[in-house]
Amino acid sequence: MNSFYDRLGIKTVINAADSYTMIGGSIMPQEVIQAMIEASRNFVSLEELHLAVGARIAELTRNEAAVVTSGAAAGLTVSVAACMTLNEPSRAIELPRTEGLRGEVLIFGNQRNGFLKSVDLTGARIVELNEQGPDTAKQLEEAIHDQTACLLYFDTIGYALSDLSLEHIIRICKARGVPVIVDAAAQLPPVENLWRYTEMGADMVIFSGGKTLRGPQSSGFIVGKLAYIEACRLFIGARESIGRPMKVGKEELAGILAAIERYVGLDSGLVKEAHDRLAQSLCDQLSEAGIQAALTYPGPTGQDYSLVRVDCSALSLRSDEFAEKLWSGTPSILIPSPSDPDTFTLNPLHIQEQEAVIIVNRLKEILSENA
Numbered sequence: 001m002n003s004f005y006d007r008l009g010i011k012t013v014i015n016a017a018d019s020y021t022m023i024g025g026s027i028m029p030q031e032v033i034q035a036m037i038e039a040s041r042n043f044v045s046l047e048e049l050h051l052a053v054g055a056r057i058a059e060l061t062r063n064e065a066a067v068v069t070s071g072a073a074a075g076l077t078v079s080v081a082a083c084m085t086l087n088e089p090s091r092a093i094e095l096p097r098t099e100g101l102r103g104e105v106l107i108f109g110n111q112r113n114g115f116l117k118s119v120d121l122t123g124a125r126i127v128e129l130n131e132q133g134p135d136t137a138k139q140l141e142e143a144i145h146d147q148t149a150c151l152l153y154f155d156t157i158g159y160a161l162s163d164l165s166l167e168h169i170i171r172i173c174k175a176r177g178v179p180v181i182v183d184a185a186a187q188l189p190p191v192e193n194l195w196r197y198t199e200m201g202a203d204m205v206i207f208s209g210g211k212t213l214r215g216p217q218s219s220g221f222i223v224g225k226l227a228y229i230e231a232c233r234l235f236i237g238a239r240e241s242i243g244r245p246m247k248v249g250k251e252e253l254a255g256i257l258a259a260i261e262r263y264v265g266l267d268s269g270l271v272k273e274a275h276d277r278l279a280q281s282l283c284d285q286l287s288e289a290g291i292q293a294a295l296t297y298p299g300p301t302g303q304d305y306s307l308v309r310v311d312c313s314a315l316s317l318r319s320d321e322f323a324e325k326l327w328s329g330t331p332s333i334l335i336p337s338p339s340d341p342d343t344f345t346l347n348p349l350h351i352q353e354q355e356a357v358i359i360v361n362r363l364k365e366i367l368s369e370n371a
């Protein structure tokens with residue numbers, strides 16, 4: 001029971017899916033909430049706070065510099081805008097008008113996705129490269145010219161290129177003076193990803209604050225080279241720019257910093273064990289109820305922890321019917337959208353200990369109603 005949501009007549013959701021924006025991202029731990037409460041008590045120079053929090057995040061993530069944004073999606077807008085105006089900071093205010101500025105963003109065609117709307121806001125034109133064929137490298141080399149602002153690479157499961165590694169892409173771009181931005185919004189764990197891409201040579205790397213980090217839902221950050229992060233700052237805070245509608249409040253700044261401090265201090269082995277233990281316990285409870293279930297790797301964006309795969313081929317309902325009935329119950333239970341009729345998965349990432357029993361009982365109830 002949650003008195004706030006009850007008062008509004010809104011059902012709460014058990015999250016057996018992932019860090020999805022549409023159900024609130026993730027749940028902030030106490031220390032994150034506490035940091036936000038502390039920060040809420042005083043006025044402060046927002047610019048000074050941004051710089052101090054950025055410096056601390058840079059240190060924690062082993063990067064030259066960092067800047068907080070209102071989510072990874074805003075990080076895309078800000079980082080691309082920074083590349084467009086890097087050499088002409090006085091013109092930052094002109095965006096989304098791009099006359100005379102580097103106005104092209106390279107992406108690989110198989111990585112096209114809805115978050116590119118964030119890039120459209122800058123006024124940049126997206127130029128798609130073919131991700132297949134023997135000459136992907138040559139194609140990239142030839143696509144680069146004096147209008148190229150940057151290359152944007154989305155690192156997530158299913159978006160890899162068959163012929164070209166990120167290292168190779170970075171090498172090609174670096175040789176031609178084109179910055180590489182990596183959108184790694186959901187690439188935690190492992191914690192090492194906070195510095196792995198920049199060590200590889202990426203100029204800016206974007207993370208979401210409201211996913212596995214469990215910071216405020218409307219937070220994210222960019223890590224990278226000092227010159228680029230400084231160029232980002234022209235689109236941050238109270239400044240007049242296309243970044244102004246993506247303002248980050250002092251409470252979110254405090255919250256994301258506390259979330260990162262917490263996350264880098266976690267024992268990742270223990271976290272993985274806890275996920276795997278919860279997944280195993282779900283499996284056992286389901287098996288006892290006569291529902292076939294097994295552990296499956298990896299996590300939904302390739303992370304190193306297990307999911308529970310439920311086999312419903314011998315049951316009376318298809319996977320999408322289970323998903324619908326779980327969602328429409330009270331409380332709602334969200335599972336990852338099933339990709340085949342005979343199986344669905346449960347993701348332990350955001351399932352709270354006491355919720356496992358509710359999920360199992362609800363599945364039993366659905367089965368008895370549809371026997």
Ligand SMILES: *Cc1c(COP(=O)(O)O)cnc(C)c1O
Nearest residue numbers: 071072073115185186208209220
């Ligand atoms: C989740 C996600 C985003 C958006 O992150 P927010 O912090 O919700 O703005 C952007 N890019 C990718 C690849 C994502 O997975």
